[in-house]
Amino acid sequence: MGVEIKLTDKHFPVSPVFIDFLHRYLHEQKYETTWHDQLSEELNKPDDKFKDRSAAMASEILDDPVGQQAIFRSYEFLTAILTGDVKKIEFFRERYQFICVVGCPRHGGSYLTKQLFLALGMDADKVPNVIAHDGFPDASPFEFREGFNNYTVMMQNMAEYFAMIELFFSDSRMFNNRVILPKKATKAAYHGAFFNAILGPKTEYIITLRHPVAACISTYEKSTGLPPDGKFKVRGNIEEWARRDNIFTGEDPNAILDRDYFEVYLRYWEQYHYQLVLNGLAANKNWQIVVYGEDRMTQQAQRFYTRWKSKELPEKFHTFDRRQEHPEWWAKAEQAVRRVEQVWHTAGLEFPTDLVMEGW
Numbered sequence: 001m002g003v004e005i006k007l008t009d010k011h012f013p014v015s016p017v018f019i020d021f022l023h024r025y026l027h028e029q030k031y032e033t034t035w036h037d038q039l040s041e042e043l044n045k046p047d048d049k050f051k052d053r054s055a056a057m058a059s060e061i062l063d064d065p066v067g068q069q070a071i072f073r074s075y076e077f078l079t080a081i082l083t084g085d086v087k088k089i090e091f092f093r094e095r096y097q098f099i100c101v102v103g104c105p106r107h108g109g110s111y112l113t114k115q116l117f118l119a120l121g122m123d124a125d126k127v128p129n130v131i132a133h134d135g136f137p138d139a140s141p142f143e144f145r146e147g148f149n150n151y152t153v154m155m156q157n158m159a160e161y162f163a164m165i166e167l168f169f170s171d172s173r174m175f176n177n178r179v180i181l182p183k184k185a186t187k188a189a190y191h192g193a194f195f196n197a198i199l200g201p202k203t204e205y206i207i208t209l210r211h212p213v214a215a216c217i218s219t220y221e222k223s224t225g226l227p228p229d230g231k232f233k234v235r236g237n238i239e240e241w242a243r244r245d246n247i248f249t250g251e252d253p254n255a256i257l258d259r260d261y262f263e264v265y266l267r268y269w270e271q272y273h274y275q276l277v278l279n280g281l282a283a284n285k286n287w288q289i290v291v292y293g294e295d296r297m298t299q300q301a302q303r304f305y306t307r308w309k310s311k312e313l314p315e316k317f318h319t320f321d322r323r324q325e326h327p328e329w330w331a332k333a334e335q336a337v338r339r340v341e342q343v344w345h346t347a348g349l350e351f352p353t354d355l356v357m358e359g360w
Helices: 016-026 050-062 065-083 086-095 109-119 150-168 192-199 212-222 237-248 261-278 294-307 327-346
Strands: 096-102 179-184 204-209 287-291
Touching: 016 050, 016 065, 016 150, 050 065, 065 086, 065 150, 086 096, 086 192, 096 109, 096 192, 109 179, 109 204, 109 294, 150 192, 212 237, 212 261, 212 327, 237 261, 261 327, 287 294
Parallel strands: 096 179, 096 204, 204 287
Antiparallel strands: none
């Protein structure tokens, strides 16, 4: 007995992010490239009109042969991922060398990603957010609701990312017959086995770590400051991820906004680092761990410049000493750090506790 299943673009519509990229590419317009600005306190939050603008561009892109081909390629890649057609993905592993920077937000990953591009001779100010940063492909704890399955969304995002790579890096310099592709991939921690399988065993992962108190302070500073009552509040993307991940690990959704800001953040930080080593990413042994700190970050960046024979020098990595702030948070944080250390040890990995506890 044969069963025929038909899936169309109504089931898998092209993402607004992909449409926006193609529109800018075809019209040679400036991309959104704010991904590496780590000193600005501008709040990152969704653009409510983004989908409407992208929908208006879609028909125009489909009338363009290059745009049409790129969309076709994305569906070709999606079909390969959905059906396990490894051969159609394999050429990516031969042509491209992925280097993924993975870590919680505000852990120094954007700096290292930018230094990767600069060491490779690329102008980071011309690399689109969608190519360089961690918002796309979108990966998150599993969610299933009417008209939405985040597993298939993640797969389609990855397929569209591949199609964008082919366009954006079509004339890029090759190193040892491969194009080097830096990517900040915070969300790879949620589905490490997927990223490891799709990007291939030669992918390199740079894991950034930071003390949770310092990272929490940096997070609320990015979100316009600690709420006056000290309670958790959602004002930007990072806080939304913290809220979502707390719910995913059993927190009462109605109680989160009544909880202490740091307790919500700490639970997010701790669970993220469990997932980082337990969801399949650690099966790839091409790991480098970099702990937050001016010297360590700069030295890692210098290794990039040396590796690709760049004559430039790494940019300065800015740190701010927060170790005297919120003394009541540090004891709670140490307990979480020790628990993460134990889980990593159980998974056969060493967690650099002493370096993390420096508190930068």
